[in-house]
Amino acid sequence: MGTLELKLEIFDRLKNIEDITLLEKIRSLLKNTDISKTYQLEQYGIDVLNESEEDIKYGRVTSQEDLDKEDLEWLSK
Structure with missing residues (x-):
């Protein structure tokens, strides 16, 4: 699971939490994280x-719908 998928799953779960104690613990945990990290990319990544x-x-993109169709075609082979 990639970072984006993990974040989306966490956001989805957070939306449904009503337990104030749990939410305060999550907030406390997040306060202790260092979000100011700077990442250095290798030249290949850049x-x-x-x-x-x-x-x-230049518009050289593929829509999610087209990618889904390609996936289904590939899976059906």
């Missing part, structure tokens, strides 16, 4: 991001 931005700029 190149991939630059290529991705260029693809988006």
Whole structure:
């Protein structure tokens, strides 16, 4: 599971929590996390991001719907 999927799962679960004690414990836990970390990317990562931005700029993208169709076709083989 990637970072985005994990965050979405956590957000989804948080929306349904009514227990104030649990929510306060979660808030306390999150206060102790260091969100100011700076990540250094290797040159390869920077190149991939630059290529991705260029693809988006020039419309070289595939919709989620098309990706889902391709997945279904691939899975049916």
